[in-house]
Amino acid sequence: MGRAPCCDKASVKKGPWSPEEDAKLKSYIEQNGTGGNWIALPQKIGLKRCGKSCRLRWLNYLRPNIKHGGFSEEEDRIILSLYISIGSRWSIIAAQLPGRTDNDIKNYWNTRLKKKLFGKQSRKDQRQQQHLARQAAAAASDLQIKQEASRGANEADGLAAGANYTWHHHHAMAVPVHPMSAPMVVEGGRVGDDVDESIRKLLFKLGGNPFAASPAPPCIPPPPMYEEAPSFVPPLAHGVPLNEGGMQCSSVLPALELDESFHFNHVKLDGLECLFGMGDHQNMRWNEVSPLVCPNNAVASSSQGMQQYCLVEEPADLGMQ
DNA sequence: AAGTGACTCAACCGCCACGAG
DNA sequence: TCTCGTGGCGGTTGAGTCACT
Numbered sequence: 001m002g003r004a005p006c007c008d009k010a011s012v013k014k015g016p017w018s019p020e021e022d023a024k025l026k027s028y029i030e031q032n033g034t035g036g037n038w039i040a041l042p043q044k045i046g047l048k049r050c051g052k053s054c055r056l057r058w059l060n061y062l063r064p065n066i067k068h069g070g071f072s073e074e075e076d077r078i079i080l081s082l083y084i085s086i087g088s089r090w091s092i093i094a095a096q097l098p099g100r101t102d103n104d105i106k107n108y109w110n111t112r113l114k115k116k117l118f119g120k121q122s123r124k125d126q127r128q129q130q131h132l133a134r135q136a137a138a139a140a141s142d143l144q145i146k147q148e149a150s151r152g153a154n155e156a157d158g159l160a161a162g163a164n165y166t167w168h169h170h171h172a173m174a175v176p177v178h179p180m181s182a183p184m185v186v187e188g189g190r191v192g193d194d195v196d197e198s199i200r201k202l203l204f205k206l207g208g209n210p211f212a213a214s215p216a217p218p219c220i221p222p223p224p225m226y227e228e229a230p231s232f233v234p235p236l237a238h239g240v241p242l243n244e245g246g247m248q249c250s251s252v253l254p255a256l257e258l259d260e261s262f263h264f265n266h267v268k269l270d271g272l273e274c275l276f277g278m279g280d281h282q283n284m285r286w287n288e289v290s291p292l293v294c295p296n297n298a299v300a301s302s303s304q305g306m307q308q309y310c311l312v313e314e315p316a317d318l319g320m321q
Numbered sequence: 322a323a324g325t326g327a328c329t330c331a332a333c334c335g336c337c338a339c340g341a342g
Numbered sequence: 343t344c345t346c347g348t349g350g351c352g353g354t355t356g357a358g359t360c361a362c363t
Binding site for chain 3: 015037038039052055059088090091106
């Protein structure tokens, strides 16, 4: 015999919420709170909804200060960093991103970020790139016209730089990150802050060269793999014990200290297998991986004359035991 | 203009944890 | 200690939308 349903499914309305239902729920909760009992709530307000549905609607949509869409790069980095560390514990990840809901982050990860990381562009991203490319071309063309007018034909050769103006340059101007974007590099250092240092460290800690099956650029040092260091025990995060799955038992996660409290959850890394030399992504080509994951992927876009950004740190410097 | 497929995201489902009795 | 009710969570679904052909 199955579990009793939380509400009478037959008399409960399902599907999208109407503005009237939203208004009822919102005004009631704003005035009275939830009363600590979601199941009883819909009856109190006269909504033909399941209590759980009310809760979800409030938390994901009606609650004040909810942000929808438009994830920033900073948020991308936080999500990635936490996903690598703790897996798909969206509520914990959401707790680190004010105004974001676990549902939102989950959707964003599943539909956009995962593809972005592995270079599989969504059509939306592709369109964005095309749009930016057009803008860049227009800008370059405009620049060319102006320069030609002011300098004369003899200096037109100098427009190579203008012709090379790509969406990457736009990217540096707070345009949403493009999956195949590369960090701008000037003389070994990056312009902008495309890739968080901590993420790079994390990825190396996780198993070093995440793209073992692909020929990596020679500047990357061969990192240690867990398989080669079976005695490695992930540190306790703030003294909190880990359960059998290696997951932290506490919901308290100091996101900013991930580098220190890092541990590896083998189970919950759907879609990131390629980072650890397993799964179908093994055959992924080097240039198919986002620089958000691998800053060295500047090589993927270096046809624009960009310098390659090289990791210089040794694995030993990353705290590996 | 219509058909088709890809994509997004709100919402649902079902499991698990936890507290109360 | 056990059972039950509820909250919370992650996985999944499907309707709506959009772009492409």
